[in-house]
Structures are given as C-alpha cells and as structure tokens.
Amino acid sequence: MKSVLLHKTAPQIAQELHACIGCNECLLACPAVAEPISIDVLNRETFTGAISAPVARFARSCYQCGACVAPCPVGLHRDAMMMWLKVRLLRSGRGE
C-alpha cells in the first residue's frame, strides 16, 4: 500500500500550532501576504472558529511557495498550516 497524504493531518497541524513561538518570521518572509495579519490571529483561525476576511484573503493568495518554512526558528511548516486553512475555507464554501 503506497498511499501518501501530501499535507499534514489535523493532529499534526494542532501540534505545529501549539509549538509556534509567534516570532512572525514566516509572515515576514511571505511574498503573498498583502495586509497586516498578526500571528496570534492567524494561528487561532487556522484550526478552529470563524475565519476573518483578512485571513481568508491571505489564505486564498497563498500559493504554497514554501518561503515561510526556512526562516522558522523552530522548524515548523506554515505551508501545511496554510493548506489546512485553505481546506477549511473550501469546506465553508468561501474558497473562491
């Protein structure tokens, strides 16, 4: 059996969000972010609760370039978290 899941699972995303130290390095490196978004709000909305309009716009504009991964001091994967956010947007019917 060779099935492979390309993005992280919910427990893995939760683990990464808990490990985020909020240094903002990922957002500083991101070429897609176009308006001020604080890391605490992004973290909260990535996993549960309502997704605010700025975060939704940011999630839609993220093109998974991976520029956010290298600068993370603790080796987290913001790209996977953004993928999760995209999935949540699609599920809520706001993925357009």
Next chain:
Amino acid sequence: MVLYYQPEHNLCEHAKESIVQSQMYRDVSFAFKVVRGVNMQHTVEHADMVIVGNGIAGLTAAVEARRLAPGARIAIITDQCHPTINTPALKQFAIGKLTQEQLLAYPVGTERARRVRVINARVEEINAHGKYLGLRGGLTFGYGSLLIATGSRPNGLPLHLPGRDFDGVLTLHCLQDYLDLRRRLYGVDSAVVIGGGAHASETVMGLLHHGVDVHWLIRGETFLSQMLDATASSMVLENVRNAGAKIAMKTEVIGIVGRMGSVVGVITNDNKMIPCQLVLVCTGTSPVTTLAQRCTTPMMHGDGIFVDEHSRTNVRDIYAAGDVAARKNPQTGKYETQAQWYAAVLQGRSAAAAMTGQQELTAHSMGVPWHATHLGELLMLTVGNPLHKFAGATILTDRSKKKYCRMIIIGDRLAGYLSIGASQPDGLAIKSIIDEGLSIHRVKKTLLKGKFDARKYLSQWRSEEALDMITSGEIPVVKPVYFLPSVGSDERRAMDFNAYPVTPDQSFPAVAYKSIRILSTCADQPTIHGWEHDVGPSTAGAQFIVPFASAKEVESFLLPLPSRPVARSLWSYSEKMPVVKARISSSQRTEKKQSEKANFLL
C-alpha cells in the same frame, strides 16, 4: 497605583475607610469587611479554578478550562503587569523585527471574552487545608482547584560579583529586560554575552544582526554540553565565530568595571579586561518554587514542583504546569523541568483537563524533549536524549563539511536525534517517531543523511497501520523506547515518595529493569499522592497507588488505548455479543400473520 490596607498600619478610621473604598472599586474588586477599631476581617473571595501566573501555561490552562467547563468560575492571579506574550519571540522584538503588539500570545481581550477574571496581586502562601491563597496585603482568595504556573526566574550573576549592579548589566528574561535592551541597543558598539546555552547563542546572533561587536564568554569546555556532543558544539561555535562573534571558552567573569555608574568592561578569570558598554547575562533559569515552600502541606519539589502525568502535585487539588513543573522524563525516569514554549502549552492544556475532571484528556505523556533553533545559517535540532548512554544502544553519526547528525538507536527504534546543518528534518515528526516508538528500519539512512521526508513516512506508516487494523482486526501496539537504563547504572536507588524531602538526584523510584526494557508498567510507578490512599475503595490497602485507572500493564503513555485488551480482535465484540431478540407483541403477531397470508395469496 495599588494600595492595600495592612492591619498594622497606624491610620485613622477615615483613612482606612478611604483605602477600603478605593480597593473595592478597583477592577480587582475584592470583597471584604472592615471591623471598625479592631482590625480587618476578610470575606474569602472564591473561584472554582484559580491559576497563579499568566504565562503561556497559565493562560492556555484558563482558555482550555473555559472550553471544558463553560460554567466554572476561573481566575488568574498574577503580579505581571502585561498580558501573556510570546516570550521566545522577545529576541526578535529586541532587534526590532517585531512590535510590542505583535508579541501578544492571544488576541487582545481573550481573558474578558472567555470570562477569565484577572487579578493583579501577588500570592504569598497556600493554605492547602482551608483551600485558600494568602495574597500580599493580607487578603485571601479561595480555590476549588489551584494551578501553579509561576514560571521561572533568571539565575543571573553571582550575588557577590563586583560591579553586577552597574547600569548596562542586563539579565535577559522578561519583557522589561528586552524593552531595556531595545532602548539601549542603538547606542551600543560592543557587548559581552555571558552564558553557554541556546539563550546565549540566540542573543549573540541577535546582537550580530544588529551590528554590535560581541564577545561571548562560556564557562564550560563546550557549548550546550547537556544537548550537544563535542563535534556539534564545535560546529555551532565555528558558525557563530564566522558570523563575527569573539568566543572565549572556559572563561568566567570575576568582576565588572564601571565609570560613573555605567559599565565600561568586564574582567575575566584570566585577568583580561574586555571593554564593552553592555553586559548581557544569559546564565539560565530556575523554576519559581516559592509557593511550594510556602504551602501548609509539604509539596514535593526540587528543581521544580513534582507533578504526575495529570499535572497533579502531591497536594490534593493543586496542580503545576509550565517552567515550574518537573515532570518525569519518559526516557531517563528523572523529574525534570522543560523550560520550553511547546511543553508549557501542552502542560497548560493537560492541567486544565485534569482540573475540570476530564482525566481521559490528560492521560498522555508530553513525550521526549524537543528543541530546535536557528543560529545564523545553521539549524539545530535535538529530539529525545541524543547524548544519553542507553544500555544496548547503537550510536550512528554522519559528518560532512557543514552538516552533522547523530542518532541513538535501540533495536529498530529511535531514542535520540541530533541534527546540525543548513537544513533540518521535521522535528515534530521525529518527536512523534520516538514518542510512538515507530520503526525506523526503512528510513535509517535517510534520517542520518537529513533527507528524511517525515510527512511521507508518517503518512505511509498510518496507511499501513490502518490496513493492518482492517485485515487483522487488531489494534496496533505502541512501544516507545521508555525507561531505559543507562550504561553502567545498577538498580536504581529507591525513592520513598511518601518521605519528604526527596533525594537530591530526583531519580524515579526503583524500577526493575530487564535487559532492554521497552515499556514501563504502571504497577512500577508509585504515586506521588499520599492523599490518594483515602480516595476510594479501589485504593484501600495499597501501599502505592497507581495514578491510572488500572494497575494492569499499559502499553503506552502516549497513545492510551481503549480499555479492552490490546490483543483482542476488533470484531470480537460483534462475535461475542449475545443475540437479543425483542418480543413481538400480540398485535404485531397478527399483523405478521396477515402479511404472510397476503404474500402467500399473491
């Protein structure tokens, strides 16, 4: 300004009345009575869950407790003058990469939105019998359950070091320290950093980023000697040297020189003077165990307050989480604090679940320690105990020009991992591999080379596990590499948890080891709760009470399996389920006969 009425204050009645009024109208709004002319008699304010400290462990616990217990009264008592912040991001804040508002760990107004009452006061003592806290100023506050999340304090410089009070000598620990550093940084050309840990190295890199000439003084022979071996240490130091820092090993400061009250240099133990305008002290931290010492019931503590898997201390209804809590390291069996962000978050959540009575959510270990950081171009990752000398372990290393990896393997399982290089594998995935005891047989080489695709590996593993479950009908057994004896260690010294104070090495009580003991049994583990003896009939007569639901062997602390036996078939429930047939009523019987007759006629 906060005014507290002290009974010993010699004030006129009018003044007493004024102070009392002013206190009653503060947002803290303690309720108490004044008995005129005699003294002050307090009515005890009370909350179901009281958390001391508003660090990340404290606030996480409060938020989680609110989620689990929507109707509970939750209060945080703290003497900190700012909301909860991302403390690891303070280094980025110091060099101007972050604004003050960006440091907030939770969105503004989280406490109010979650109905968590925040009280700005200092807790002086715990009365465990009466279940109330004594606050500074003579006030008291009752609790149903209490969480101690008081964090840690910096070790700083020795008390008698000459010149330690000069202006420009900063111990970096809290927001105020970094605000101070940030204000000063623009006028500084050279600085001395003291300390041999990750905190010091990150501070050095931050100063270099800011263009400051840095001297880094390390007392030991290697950098981060608890986590890195000599090869890894030399690689890191070489990298920091290349970035521009001047590093002095085996060097201590014996005095600080100042002029007109400000620092101008430090004197080292080899009688050299290093001129500087700033001395930054990063000599580690110690847990704040003051409340454990000031508890009416003796609370077990050493280097941290000892807690079990559910964050419970040995005192009933008192829990501890964050930097102050010493949990058992699953690999070494010793009680250790983990002054790390991730551990504090998990411990806060775990404590909240335990305080709200949701024990099933807490019955897992935090797993092995995990640490990752950037040091300029170099990425450092340690998982588990890469330096621990486990019996029967194989050590694999891989060294190239700009890369180093060290793995400790027992059988086909990973026990420790260290990686230094320009890239690093997924640290949390490697932590999962160790915590869950997954086989690394197929990926040993790629792990060692640092080309490990954790996402793919874990995904494949889960898929195969799911397939096995479907085909065999058995739940997979999790076998993490826990409680392994060290090389040369004999049977461990027993520690009587009921006798306090504890032994200095804080080692876990005697465990009978086999040659390679993969799992511990719950029966091996005596409880740290003396009070559990009188909890209920199930605990009666036991010398040591297991802090779990059953004394049977549990396969894992990380992934608690359902209560049914592990080897039992998944489908056995349906096979062994007794067939229950409902009785058919007389009216139904006649209907059935009629329909049969109708079918026959058709």
